[in-house]
Amino acid sequence: MSSEVSDSVIEVTGLSRSFKKNVALRDITLSVKPGQVFGLVGENGAGKTTLIRHLLGAYMAKTGTVRVFGLDPVANPVSVLARIGYLSEDRDLPLWMKVRELMAYTQAFYPDWDPTYAEDLRNRFGLPLDAKIKQLSRGEKAKAGLLMALAHRPELLLLDEPSSGLDPVARKDILGEVIRSVAEEGRTVIFSSHLLDEVERVSDHIALIHDGVVALDMPMDGLKDSHHRIVVRFSEGRASFPDMVGLLHAEGSDKEWRILCTGSREDVHGLLQEMGGQLIETMVPTLDEIFLARVKGIQLNGAGAHHES
Amino acid sequence: MLHFNLSQSDGVPLYLQLIQQIKHFIATGRLTAEDELPPVRVLAQQLVVNPQTVVRAYRELEMAGLIYKRRGAGTYVSAQGTPYTEAECRRLLSERANALLVEARSLGFDLDSTIALVQECSAELDRLKEGTE
Numbered sequence: 239m240s241s242e243v244s245d246s247v248i249e250v251t252g253l254s255r256s257f258k259k260n261v262a263l264r265d266i267t268l269s270v271k272p273g274q275v276f277g278l279v280g281e282n283g284a285g286k287t288t289l290i291r292h293l294l295g296a297y298m299a300k301t302g303t304v305r306v307f308g309l310d311p312v313a314n315p316v317s318v319l320a321r322i323g324y325l326s327e328d329r330d331l332p333l334w335m336k337v338r339e340l341m342a343y344t345q346a347f348y349p350d351w352d353p354t355y356a357e358d359l360r361n362r363f364g365l366p367l368d369a370k371i372k373q374l375s376r377g378e379k380a381k382a383g384l385l386m387a388l389a390h391r392p393e394l395l396l397l398d399e400p401s402s403g404l405d406p407v408a409r410k411d412i413l414g415e416v417i418r419s420v421a422e423e424g425r426t427v428i429f430s431s432h433l434l435d436e437v438e439r440v441s442d443h444i445a446l447i448h449d450g451v452v453a454l455d456m457p458m459d460g461l462k463d464s465h466h467r468i469v470v471r472f473s474e475g476r477a478s479f480p481d482m483v484g485l486l487h488a489e490g491s492d493k494e495w496r497i498l499c500t501g502s503r504e505d506v507h508g509l510l511q512e513m514g515g516q517l518i519e520t521m522v523p524t525l526d527e528i529f530l531a532r533v534k535g536i537q538l539n540g541a542g543a544h545h546e547s
Numbered sequence: 548m549l550h551f552n553l554s555q556s557d558g559v560p561l562y563l564q565l566i567q568q569i570k571h572f573i574a575t576g577r578l579t580a581e582d583e584l585p586p587v588r589v590l591a592q593q594l595v596v597n598p599q600t601v602v603r604a605y606r607e608l609e610m611a612g613l614i615y616k617r618r619g620a621g622t623y624v625s626a627q628g629t630p631y632t633e634a635e636c637r638r639l640l641s642e643r644a645n646a647l648l649v650e651a652r653s654l655g656f657d658l659d660s661t662i663a664l665v666q667e668c669s670a671e672l673d674r675l676k677e678g679t680e
Binding site (some may be wrong): 275410413414417418420421422435436438439440441442458459462467521522523524525527 | 553555556557558559560561562587588591592594595596597598599600603
């Protein structure tokens with residue numbers, strides 16, 4: 239594991255975090271490779287923002303370690319933050335400034351600020367230089383925030399719910415610009431969102447945080463290849479679905495059941511046929527279906543884990 | 548500009564949808580030999596998908612011999628004919644035929660009445676086609 243540290247942009251190991259008595263993160267271990275677009279998904283309050291704040295050095299790891307570019311962001315804030323572009327969920331922009339002033343102000347923090355690129359972005363986003371931030375629409379504020387995060391061409395882009403609360407047009411502009419920066423510069427991106435459709439489009443790797451735990455961490459292609467939604471029919475009615483390796487969720491009654499399970503397609507089909515099931519249909523599930531099944535599974539299996547901490 | 552329609556309601560991986568739609572464009576003549584496909588980053592931006600999704604689709608179409616790369620000069624449709632082999636065509640049509648038969652049986656149509664219905668529909672299509680030409 240430690241030999242891989244050098245080629246990861248981010249390496250989080252055994253990170254736990256509590257606020258008073260609330261456990262926000264439990265034993266999180268994640269690694270992000272250069273050029274990955276890493277989708278971080280989970281419900282609001284699952285711990286995504288807490289994790290991102292650890293990456294920025296805003297929280298200190300008391301249990302576990304956090305490394306960004308191989309450095310501890312709490313001990314090396316200047317060198318780590320200079321290489322990160324960050325768009326926070328609530329944007330955090332100084333509302334009294336004009337766009338022009340905000341650009342000059344942000345530029346002062348970043349030696350690598352690229353004024354030409356910043357101007358390109360401003361034009362593509364249609365942000366007037368003399369507009370006050372306060373007067374910008376929600377979508378324009380998000381675009382201004384993304385401009386400030388991108389214009390120093392950071393190695394790592396941290397986007398916390400970048401399109402939350404935006405209309406479809408503004409969302410497409412924001413995500414399109416992120417795609418452009420990935421396609422043209424191979425930038426590493428962490429992309430947190432609760433909108434699974436857009437995570438599926440934009441990310442090539444996905445991690446599901448649920449209740450402070452990493453419930454799933456795999457490449458997008460692997461996720462789709464290894465999960466199956468199957469309708470199966472038995473010749474005689476059953477009161478419940480039989481125990482089966484890889485079963486995440488089953489619904490139905492009597493003879494016909496619809497299940498979501500993991501494993502190779504051949505293995506899963508073999509198991510079902512052994513128990514006398516007739517395969518009616520095998521489909522690739524949507525991300526929504528996979529995550530719902532995973533989350534329900536955790537709630538059933540992990541009921542006891544909540545009491546210890 | 549090619550118009551793709553990526554759906555996320557039924558779980559089919561996005562790169563597979565891209566492959567199927569490009570094959571369909573070739574089969575129906577919307578893309579013909581030596582037409583240039585959009586560069587990866589352009590299509591990725593247009594569709595708002597991860598560039599690797601487009602890379603994977605292009606790679607698999609290239610392995611199937613449907614498209615080819617000119618070094619440093621883009622991706623083009625190959626000169627070969629239909630993107631579907633005869634076996635693939637049979638498989639595609641069998642799927643539709645199976646769906647039709649299942650539906651017909653559950654509605655109480657026997658094979659002969661189903662075939663008669665298909666013939667009626669075919670004649671109706673011919674009539675419509677004559678009308679438009």
